[in-house]
Amino acid sequence: MKKTLLGFGIVAALTLSACSSGSDPQSASGTPSEITVFAAASLTEVFEDIADEFQNSDPDAPEVKFSFGGSSDLVSQITEGAPADVIATADEKTMGTLEGDDLLAGAPSMFASNTLTLAVAEGNPKSIEGSTDFPGLDLVVCAPQVPCGAATQKWAELNEVELDPVSEENSVTDVLGKVSAGQADAGIVYVTDIARADGQVEQVDLDGADKVINKYPAATVRASEHQEQADSFVKFLGSDSAQKLLRDAGFAAA
Template sequence: MKKTLLGLCTVAALTLAACSTGPESQAEADRPAEITVFAAASLTEVFDDIADEYKAADANAPDVKFSFAGSSDLVSQISEGAPADVIATADETTMDTLASDDLLAGDPEMFASNTLTLAVADGNPKAITSSADFTGNDLVVCAPQVPCGAATEKWAGLNDAELDPVSEENSVTDVLGKVSAGQADAGIVYVTDIARADGEVEQVDLDGADKVINKYPAATVKASEHQDEADAFVKFLGSDTAQKLLRDAGFAAG
C-alpha cells in the first residue's frame, strides 16, 4: 500500500510540474528570436540606440533587425511582399499608402517629428546663408517621392524659393553624404541629420522651415507573423526612454 501511495504521489507531482512549466515553455518556444523593422533612413542611429534600450527593458524581448532606406522604397518593398514586422516612415503620406492598401495591422502611432534645414560644407566656404544663395551653387535635395523631397517641394512653394538641384537623391542620408563628401555645396536635410553628421557639415537655418513639419508614424505590418512583438516595439517608441533618445537626436514630439 505504501508503495502504491508513493507511486501515486510521484505521478501527481510530475503532473503538477508539467502543468506549471508547460505553458511557459511553450510561450518561450513560440517567441521569435528576431523581428524586422523597416525604418526611414533619418532614423538610423537613434533606432539602433532605441533597440538597445528595448532589449535592456525586457531580456525576453526578441532582437531587432533593421532595414533602413527612403520611406517610399520601404513602402514599395512591403507592398511587394517583403517580410517586415514594423514599418516606421518619415511622413504620414507614405504610411497612408500602406493603410489604404490594407497592409497595416492597426492605426499608425505618431512617435516623432522633424524639420528641414540646410547642410553646407564644414566652414561654409561658399558663404551660403539662406535660400537666396542657392543660385550659382550646387544644391542637392531628396527626390519628390521621398518624404524629405515632398517636404522640400512644399517648403519651396510656401516660401517662393527657386530650386535647381544638381541631383535628387532617394534618401536624406544620400543628400547628407554628397555634402559631406564635397560633391555638393549645400543640401536640404533634416535638423537631425546635422546632429548625426559628427561635424562633417554645418547647419544653416532654412528660412520658413517651421511651415513644414514632418511627422513620423510607426505601425505593425499586417502580414507580420509576430504581431504581439511588433505591437510591443511600436508601443515602446512612445515610452519615456525612447522619447528621450529621440529628443537627444534632435527629433521633436510626434
C-alpha cells in the same frame, strides 16, 4: 545585439533561410527571438539605440534587425511582399499608402517629428546664409517621392523659392553624403541629419522651415507573423526612454 540589413535582398535571403530550417528562431520562453523593422534612413542611429533600450526593458523582448532606406522604397518593398514586422516612415503620406492598401495591422502611431534645414560643407566655404544664396550653388535635395523631397517641394512653394538642384536623391542620407563628400555645396536635409553627421557638415537655418513639419508614424505590418512583438516595439517608441533618445537625436515630439 542589433543587426542592420542594407536592402530587401538581404532580408529576403534571411527569410528564405529561416523557412528552410522549418521554424522561426525562438527564445527560451517560446516567443520569436527576432523581428524585422523597416525604418526611414533618418532614423538609423537613434533606432539602433532605441532597440538596445527595448531589449533591455524586457528579458523576453525579441532581437531587432533593421532595414533602413528611403520611406517610399521601404513601402514599395512591403507592398511587393518583403517580410517586415514593423514599418516606420518619415511622413504620414507615405505610410498612408500602406494604410490605404490595408497592409497594416492597425492605425499608425506618431512618435516624432522633424524639420528641414540646410547642410553645408564644414567651415561653410561658400558663406551660405540661406535660400537667397541658392542661385549659382550646387544644391542637392531629396527626390519628390521621398518624404524629405515632398517636404522640400512644399517648403519651396510656401516660401516662393525656386529650386534648381544638381541632383535629387532617394534618401536624405544620400543628400547628406553628397555634401559631406564635397560633391555639392549644400543640401536640404533634416535637423537630425546635422546632429548625426559628426561634424562633417554644418547647419545653416532654412528660412521658413517651421512652415513644414514632418511627422513620423510607425505601425505593425499586417503580414507579420509576430504581431504581438511588433506591437510591443511600436508601443515602446512612445515610452519615456525612447522619447528621450529621440529628443537627444534632435527629433521633436509628434
